[in-house]
Amino acid sequence: MPQLKETVPATMDKSSSDPRCHHNPQVSCGNCRLNSICLPISLHIDDIDKLDDIIQRSRPLQKGDYLYRANDEFVSVFAVRSGTVKAINITNDGQEQVTGFYLPGEIVGMDGLATNHHANSAIALETTAVCEIPFTRLEELSIKIPSLQRHFFQLMSREITSDQQLITLLSKNSAEERVAALLLSISSRNQRRQLSSTAFRLPMSRADIGNYLGLTVETVSRVLSRFQKQGLLMVDKKEIEMLQLDRLQTLANPSGF
Amino acid sequence: MPAPIASRAASGSYPPPDLLNRTPWSDAAAASKDRLLNIAPLAVCVNIPLQSGAGGFPAALYDALSREIAGQPDCHRQRPVSQLMWRNPFYRAGLGDLTAAMHKLGSHFRLLSEAHEYCAEVDIFQTTEEQVALLRGLGFNQLLMTFTPAALASDLHGGSALLAKRMRALRDYGFTSLGIKLVYGFDAQKPQQLRRLIATIIELQPERVYLNDALERYHWDPLAAACASSNDLQDHFTLLFDALRSAGYRVLGNDCFVLPGDALAGAQHRSRLRRTLLNYNASNAADLLGLGPGAYCQLDRLYRRNEPDPEAYCDKVARGEPLAVAAHYLDERGQLLRLVIDQLLCYHRVDIGYIDSRYKLQLTALLKQAIAWLAGRLSGDPSSLARFNEGACMHLTAAGILHLRAICNAVASQGLGDRGGL
Secondary structure (H helix, E strand, O other), X not given: OOOHHHHOOOOOOOOOOOOOOOOXXXXXHHHOOOXXXXXXXXXXXXXXXXXXXXXXXXXXXXXXXXXXXXXXXXXXXXXXXXXXXEEEEEOOOOOEEEEEEEOOOOEEOHHHOOOOEOOOEEEEOOOEEEEEEEHHHHHHHHHXXXXXXXXXXXXXXXXXXXXXXXXXXXXXXXXXXXXHHHHHHHHHHHHHOOOOOOEEEOOOOHHHHHHHHOOOHHHHHHHHHHHHHOOOEEEEOOEEEEOOHHHHHHHHOXXXX | OOOOOOOOOHHHOOOOHHHHOOOOXXXXXXXXXXXHOOOOOEEEEEEOOOOOOOOOOOOOHHHHHXXXXXXXXXXXXXXXXXXXXXXXXXXXXXXXXXHHHHHHHHHHOEEOOOOOEEEEEEEHHHOOHHHHHHHHHOOOOEEEEEOOHHHHHOOOOXXXXXXXXXXXXXXXXXXXXXXXXXXXXXXXXXXXXXXXXXXXXXXXXXXXXXXXXXXXXXXXXXXXXXOEOOOOHHHHHHHHHHXXXXXXXXXXXXXXXXXXXXXXXXXXXXXXXXXXXXXXXXXXXXXXXXXXXXXXXXXXXXXXXXXXXXXHHHHHHHHOOOOEEEEEEOOHHHHHHHHHHHHHHHHOEEEHHHHHHHHOOOHHHHHXXXXXXXXXXXXXXXXXXXXXXXXXXXXXXXXXXXXXXXXXXXXXXXXXXXHOOO
């Protein structure tokens, strides 16, 4: 079993060994509102307790705090409980490249699975609470609870899929298609969390969006303005209201799939 | 006193003969184990069979497959997997199932990250973008597209625009080779429809087109076999063969057509093409390991088939019983026949000089007899099927390539099979 001090992110309070949430001891997988989309999905109530036993919960990260850094040893994966995390990679010429956004209920940190070291860094975009899941213990538990293993592979497949879709999006698609694809992705992820799929607040800045999509900040702003003029959506700073989901879907998916 | 300077050729000076003659094994057991460990590349086929009815397909199939993978012996697991074919990966299975099974395969076999031929066989009209992205992310770089009998019988009418769009999307995802599995011989197929169908396919320019006879159960599945017809099979085949050849496709065997720039065409040109029961490959895989219900194995001289019924397959895996329902071990004559047929299929010629010297045969007479027998049956001249360069080679003509299957059968029954000569 890994040492606790190794499993707690550098930015977290290392003295916190109580698996219950530091600022809210009542939080557990059993009563988490995200348990229908996070790891506990499809688990029996007793199995949820077993999962809960291995999870570490610490005080929230503040905006800009690192959850882990590139090349850190891979020890845990993290479920975002609230807030948003961005994953970044530093390119050969020293530039920051955003490689993903993780919303509540989503698992971050699987980039370390292949090599046992994280390939990316993960940074909180706002005040963010995470549940830390030591991977060795998760593997042990998965042997006892096959449905947990199955769900973990589902999450992993989603991660692989979105990586590939991003690579293709960046290599081939227009600015409009890229922005529409990101908005639709956030929309569908909100829907999974039983939030509004048409009205939401963008948790990331225009600069992060541009960086993620390979566009300049000005292009992102121009595309959003164009979408507004075309009646596809309403934009008010970070607030988005999608007015014509179908048209945005057609725009985002020219491939015919 | 310094040693005299040797004036012999330098190329034989290192390593010295005494070093080369030393045994690399510490003892006899180590030597035996190492000989068993064949490190030649391996082709792996994971077969998820389609089912004609709703029942009989166990939800636990992927679990059973994982156990079959984990139970493979070291002699297979340590060989680099240069070719992988995964048939129907999403049939009654989710993205997570394939990810888990691929993880299992990668944990137990030496999967390659480059210079490989990893192909998934999917019904392209039933495939989602997420599935395509996952396949690419898991390392598949080739796709073999299949169509339902209904789609083929209607010559893809109405679907060709969508198919073209999807093929563009597949190329955007980075698949280096797109193939189409074209099954012919359905009741509903008429020559006019077939002409439109093949014209549509040629326009799409897939790198590979595989022609499969709907009656050939080995290649196909119960859905197609149920509506197959034996009428006009030869005419349909000739029509498709001529259309693809006229469009500039290079032919391997007589049922695999590849664009001249495809890796298989290059391998054929460089005499590096290999063939297993699965299909052709350019990655030097001569052995095939089949996993899953109904999968075929070709391991050196052994041919074997797994239990084809998915439910019975899962039961056998759960009970730890042997999965083989049929097996055949090639004798020396069988190996020679396979060598000749592989040369005919891969290169449309037989290197008579090489085989005669290796097996102490008079192969020319045997082949001539087989070709003459077949030409008699076809009411033609033997020279219209094959040309003999005495003592060196037999080359197939264009008509010979068209009738390649019959030539292989004739060589087996009239030449090497009966007369032997061994």
